[in-house]
Amino acid sequence: MSKREVDEFERALQRAVRGEAVEQRLAPLVQAARQAMVLSEPPPPAPHGLAPGRRRFLVEAARLRAERASQRQRLASLGRLAALAAFAIVFGVVLGVGSSVADSLPGQPLYGLELLAERVHLALSVDPARRAALTLTLADERLDEIATLIERDQAIKGAWVSQAEQQLQQALQAAAQLEDGAAVEALRRLADAVQQREQAMAGAAGELPAPPMQQLLRVMEQVRQEAHAGQGDLDGLRQRLREGVPAEPTMPGPTGTPQPSRTPSPHLSGTARTPSPSRTPGPSHTPERTGMPSASPDPSGTPAHTPGSSATSQPTEPPHATQTPEPSDTPARTPGSSATPQPTGGPPASRTPGASATSQATPPPRASQTSEPGGTPAPTGGPGHTPGPSQTPGPGGGGGGNKS
């Protein structure tokens, strides 16, 4: 079938419609088309007319219109409901998770999230005052967590204590970096906060706290003392913090009498992160500051030169047997108070806290001194008296007395 055939057929159809003759070869096709035209007669009217159909059509349209309006209302309601539900869910999740995270304790699954959130918060705090306030809050939070764990009779792990210590040190650093006035105020708040926690935790921890707690209490006291010292000598505190040298404990502790729990232990004094020479004189530090007990006799009985702390190095020359202080009286068991006055010329009390605390009651164990402080040696000597080397007569004369 070509285009020409199609066009010829169309022209033949038009001629047939006009009543003209068509080509013979196209006549059958034209005839078929004319047969189809039989159907072209006007259709009879619809049996019921088109009005019922029209009514049905418009009623259906009204129904759909109402349905659409109702659907829109439902959708709007659903939308509002969904928005409300979404808001409630988000609010609930945020509140619930946030609350759970904020209330979590060390060892709990969400505790890591809490620490992370705190770190983010801290990282976003650029204002020094806000940062200092935040570090103080976080330090207090760490102490509060440990206090809660103690109340629940949970064992305190060293890692949790380390976190608290770190937070305390950060709070001290942040406070010291503020302007003078703000720094003093921040240090005061830090000292107050630590003091309150210290008292509560010392009581809750009992007479024999676990080593991690001992360490924490010691660090708390150190930070409190640093904060106190910094209020009076801010530059000194800053200098010490820069150099990593602890402050001299110039202000008395709030608890007065040192607690047995603060007794320095070799384990704690060895920690690098929380050095506290003023509280825990290590064996390697005290010799230079206290001097060797027997190497430089001190006739005045300066307590600072009194040996005997278990934390100090062992004297190379043992003191006289009868004058050796009882172990229970040694400064090692009773760390000295920072308020103890120091003898003139001696090393600072903070450097030898153990010695100054008990020097009044402990006779100096000097071999060259008399057994009774301030007394005159008896010429004849008592039965239990053993004269010192200076009192010994000649090599061959007084040997019997000594032997008896």
Next chain:
Amino acid sequence: MTTPDEQLLERAGTYDAQALAEIYDRFAAPIYGYLYRTLGDASQAEDLAGEVFVKLLHALRTNRAPRERLEGWLYRVAHNLAIDLFRRQEKGRAVPLDEELVAAGNQPPDIVEDRQIKQRLRASIRCLTTDQQQVILLRFAEERPVAEVARLMGKSEGAIRILQHRAVSRLRKLLGA
């Protein structure tokens, strides 16, 4: 620039009663005529004509309604409804067509003969493709010009002429002319 059909359809999309009434009043009669010529039954044509417009309402609800050429869309729906009806009738038909026509033999012979011719013609047309059927009905039963058929069917005039030639050639064979 929107055409009147587009404006009418836009209003109909909101189920505007006036627009819908206007559509029905304008197209119901031609659709009924087309269906009658296709089916040869006034009652069925009336029913299906109403159904065509209900289909339009549902198409408007599901956004499947035409954006333009509303008349062509209505004719196509009408034609499809007629084909569906034929198929249903063919499935349920127990009596052969010729016998059915003979059964109506108590009418005047010329009327019976005319009905037989038309029924045979319609049966032959139903053997064509859908497009060919529509071309035959629009072009010869409704005597519409090629251009109008092309507009209603959404095709070019050349395509309608080719369709028409093929449809008539095949119809001639079917009719044995």
